[in-house]
Structures are given as C-alpha cells and as structure tokens.
Amino acid sequence: MSAVSDCINMLDSETKAVETPEDHAEELRLWLRLLTCTTLIEGEVRGRLRQRFDVTLPRFDLMAQLDKAPDGMTLSDVSKRMMVSNGNVTGLVERLVESGHLDRRTSETDRRVQVIRLTKLGRAEFRRMAAEHETWIADLFADLTPKDVRELMRLLAKTKASAQKSAARRRG
Amino acid sequence: MSAVSDCINMLDSETKAVETPEDHAEELRLWLRLLTCTTLIEGEVRGRLRQRFDVTLPRFDLMAQLDKAPDGMTLSDVSKRMMVSNGNVTGLVERLVESGHLDRRTSETDRRVQVIRLTKLGRAEFRRMAAEHETWIADLFADLTPKDVRELMRLLAKTKASAQKSAARRRG
DNA sequence: CGAAATTGCTTTAAGCCTAAAATGTTTCCG
DNA sequence: CGGAAACATTTTAGGCTTAAAGCAATTTCG
Missing domain, CATH: 1.20.5 (Single alpha-helices involved in coiled-coils or other helix-helix interfaces)
Incomplete structure (x- = not known):
C-alpha cells in the first residue's frame, strides 16, 4: 500500500471513522503466516518424533516441562505452562504413568494436589529424544x-x- | 551467554567439531516462542468464535478456504491448504454439510473427486463471522x-x- | 489393450483437546 | 467454629486429529 493511500486512509479514519471500517488485512495476513509457519514446523517435528521414537508431540512436550523441574510439578503448573486444559493434562499424565515415564503422587501437605515427576526411564528417554530434537529445530531454522x-x-x-x-x- | 563464552564455543567448534555438539539453544528458544505466540492467539480466537458464534475454529478455517473459492474446492485442495490430514477434512465436511453450511457433489468428470462449496447460508454466516474475526486479530496485534x-x-x-x-x- | 501405479477419498483405531459440570479439599472470614 | 469461596483435579460429552489401511476411479505405459 502506498504512502498516498495510507494518507487517504488516515483522513478517512478521522473524518468518518464510524462509517468506514478500518482495514486490517495486513494483520490478518501476518496471523495466517504465523499460523502456517507453526503448523509446518509442528507437523514436521510430530512426524519425526513418531518415526524416530514412536512418541507423540504432546507426550514429548509434557516430558520437556518435567525435565526442567527436577522436584516435579503439579498438574495445574503443567496445564498453565503447556497452555492446555486441565482435563487434557489428566489424560496425558495417565498414559505416561502407565508407560512408566512418569511418577505421580499426592502432595503430603495438600491432598488436592498431584505432583508428577519423570522416572529414571522417562528422563533417560527424554534426554535422548531432546538431543536429536534440537538438531531438527536447528535444521528447520x-x-x-x-x-x-x-x-x-x-x-x-x-x-x-x-x-x-x-x-x-x-x-x- | 557472554561474549567470552561465545568465543570459547567458536574455538571449540573449530578445533573439535565432531566431539562438541553445536549449540542450538537460540533456535530452540525461537521455536518455543513462535509456538507460544501461535497457541496464545489461536486459543483466544477459538474462545471468541465459540462465545460469539458457537462455531469451532476448524469449521471457521474450512469456511474461510471456501469463501476464497466461489467455484468450490476438492477435498484434497482443502486438505493441502489447511495442512491437515485427508481423513480430518472428511469428518469436518460431513458435519458442515449436515448443518447446512456446505454443499458437496461428486465431480462430473472424475467420480473420485468431491467438490464442496459454501451454501448461501454458509457464506452469509461466514462473512458475518469474518468481519468480527478481523477486528479480533487487529486487536491482538x-x-x-x-x-x-x-x-x-x-x-x-x-x-x-x-x-x-x-x-x-x-x-x- | 490391460496390469500396475497413482490419485481421491473414506474408514479405522487411537489419541488429543476443549468447555463445562462434578468432586473433593483447603482457605477465608464473619 | 462453620459456611462460603476458592482451588486442584477428574469426569463427561463432543469434536478434532493423525497415521495407516482400504476402496474405487483414473492414468500410465509396456
């Protein structure tokens, strides 16, 4: 868009702001491009995790959070960090405990709270995956x-x- | 990380490149930040679509694709554009045909191909939602x-x- | 032509994800 | 103290998503 039309738009928005809806096509395009980039990379990472390690991306992400917290995290913490719903975490944790990657225990001081940690197996597997994962990201960028x-x-x-x-x- | 340690790393990577894995922490952080931005905005848009129009984000996205194609699209086209799996599109289209937003017909020239279009209702509803959606994006950015x-x-x-x-x- | 490969779509099985309601626990405060 | 509010998690219902397998139509090419 030219400087001239910018100027016209600015005049418009001052003289008849209510009648003339503002043009936000650029922001919209930016959003679509941002989404495309993320989807593209996410899909690539998902596929590689499955092929190389037979693990899903959400499981990997959850383990990544726990790897940074040696003393464990509550489900709420995980939910906030991963920006997913509580119920989602419940199911994810369930499956990872089942497969022996996570350890889950009720907090001593607050019986509402569940604290989860990586098991030795979980940590070892995650570290192995994370090392390779980092090279994929480097390559993608x-x-x-x-x-x-x-x-x-x-x-x-x-x-x-x-x-x-x-x-x-x-x-x- | 300091300039000094940068320097050490560079020396390392030149003197014993094979033994010392390269550091890609910056790219990793970039990827996480990209993902955070997208997840944040996507969640916000998802919630607003649900609240204001009782529609899901995938349905909105599919309608957005079709709005740009007055002559319709094949399911494969949609699948590629949306960067989702074929089976995913099948189910999504099913529900949108069911609700009267989409029209689906088998191609005359190739009986494998399904061509889908927005119905009059579908187009009207989409336009209404898209106008508001654009203001949300503008506000988010x-x-x-x-x-x-x-x-x-x-x-x-x-x-x-x-x-x-x-x-x-x-x-x- | 006709078998083989390709293409477009659907089905299947499993898992992911959300919003909202329900359950049990703790804290707040009158 | 004791009820109300806040909190952490689970459950529920419905929908989204994928990878892989399957089916039918079309194209390719010997």
Missing part, C-alpha cells in the same frame, strides 16, 4: 542468520505481549 | 507498528522457506 533469529525473538516477544494484553482486555 | 508487521512478515516468510527446505531434505 537453518536459513535464518543469527541476526534474523534475534530480530524474530524480539518481534515475537512484542507480539506475545500485545496478544496477552488483548486477551486480558477481553477478560477484563 | 495492536501493539505492533506497521514496520513491525512488515518485518515480521519478511522474517516469517524466510522461516517458512527454511522449514519447507528442511522438510523436503528429509523426504528427499
């Missing part, structure tokens, strides 16, 4: 320069903050 | 300047290309 990476980090941080603010406004 | 948007578009295009190349390498 291989064409970005270190400067690109820094700049993307910065802009995505700004995006995240903006979206969180908007979400808070709605809940407000 | 509100803190980004036009320059930020342009720069993100550019970097995400580069990211997409990089990931596609990596995916092709694996399949290759």
